[in-house]
Amino acid sequence: MGRYVMRRLLQLIPVFFGTTFLIYYLVWAVPGDPFAGKCGDRRCPDSYIRFMTEKFNLDKPIFVQYVTYLKNLLQGDFGQTYGGRSINDVIGQAYPNTIKLAIVALAIEAIIGLTAGVLTGLRRNGFLDNLVLVSTLFLIALPTFVTGFVLQYLFGVQWAIVRPTVSNPPTFTQLILPGFVLGSVSMAYIARLARTSIAENRRADYVRTAIAKGLPMRRVVGVHLLRNSLIPVVTYLGTDLGALMGGAIVTEGIFGINGIGRETYRAIITKEGATVVSIVVILVLVYMLMNLVVDLLYAALDPRIRYD
């Protein structure tokens, strides 16, 4: 087990460097002048450009810039934006909002998706089963921004039940609608995953044994069936957390949530390589660690899986 974790962690290192360098290189290659429009309507004075170029190492080769950035990163310093704000601050303000949104989305998709999946998995081919199958297909086909706009229009404008946009920082109740939008596609996948898995295990020998022992149905489903069927769902939820944070950019834009998606978008346009890379670094780390945790969880949930 320990050796397995070590090997996985070691494998993360080249991937981490590769991904961050790729992003750094791409942002660096974005055409345009980073100081355009920084000094009002006129061109920036040469002294300012020289000062900024010096400060951010812009005249050095890309590789030197990247290594300098990494050196600071290892000391916990993400660097500064061109406006002089510390990137740690920027992330510190934006990241909690995105995490909140992702958690709300995860909770919503887990609750609704699992309920639908378990109910339909137990009674296949009924009315409810077909309804869930059709509506999940529909959710998968709908791009997030269409769901977002339509729900925002209906709930926020037409019926005026909720505020169309959220305040800063948002409260959990305000995030329910955006969370639903963000998690809608994954919700459909979870419902289908749970349904297949429950239906498969429903016919397993241990379920028949449990019923034959005379256990009440609630216990058979709740303890015996659910526990074994949840493994793929848990895997999916774990990897999804990283994906939700990276994918939140659309939802954040529609509902005006001040999260990392918006920060990244702003940073890409203004060619602030350090900010983009810093956010991607965090996303990649979360993503890779969640993958590792899920793999370990797998072994904990299913005694047949052993890592050595």
Add this chain to the structure above:
Amino acid sequence: MTDPMASGSLVTSTQTEEPTAPGTIAPPGAGVLAVQRADKPRGLLGDAWHDLRRNPLFWISSAFILLFLVMAAWPALFTSADPDYGLLQRSRVGPSSDAWFGYDVQGRDVFARVIYGAQASIVVAVLSTVGTTLLGGLMGVIAGYRGRWFDAVLSRVADVFFGLPFLLGGIVILFTFNPPGSNRGKWAIIMIVVASLLILSWPLSMRIMRSSVLATKEADYIVAARAMGASSTRIVFKHLIPNCLAPLLVYSTILIGSFIGAEATLTFLGVGLRSPVVSWGVMISESQNYIRVSPYLLLFPAAFLVVAVLSFVMLGEAVREALDPKLR
């Protein structure tokens, strides 16, 4: 991965009634064997086709896809209006009998634009899917079959690209190669978007292919082929690929649908397709400031988009059910 049980049982149920010639004592099962030889056993694809023909979902989704393909190839069949002809006089005039879907902000016919928009949306999705399948499949076969350090290097490279968050990666790549305000022709924009979708999604195709190659590589018939002196090329193309293709094909069908959505999302964010290209994503993106006053501007392209994605996803489901012997 052919399922001998399925075809075998089918043959026995229909053909064992056949009387054997009087006087000859046939051993039990001989008739089945003879019939099976005469009636060429179906391969994996033949089996799948046999199943697919009975699935209404397959026919419904294929009909829609065919409709969209015709729409993409000959848009003039559906409308005689010019999608680019704008008349500000009729800006945001709602749906009427003249223009079924109304006019957009520039006074262009929304119905004509939705029809003409099918082309770009579908071309982007199909090209990126073909590219992803070829690139990912090729890498997967190489990594899975060669193994060792080849596999290690390719898998790490794939991990690097896999680690990029899809939307953020897409924005960065498209901002670099397709900056807003740059002046490019229709096909140049389309190809850049295709390339960026390809870069971001090949790792998953590769993983799917690699794992099925790894699972098949040690099968008896591969070992037998190698023992008989078949070259690597022959083994890979004759034995390995036909038997490993099913999961990748299923994934690719669904991928077409998700690429239509992905293109629209990137376009919505302002980095994907843009004028002079007409696509559903472009239309939705243009409509976003007028949703509250003219929701139909969003509704019609979105409806076409959803139906198209839905058709491909449904087709993918049907194909998977047909190709997966476990689900039979």
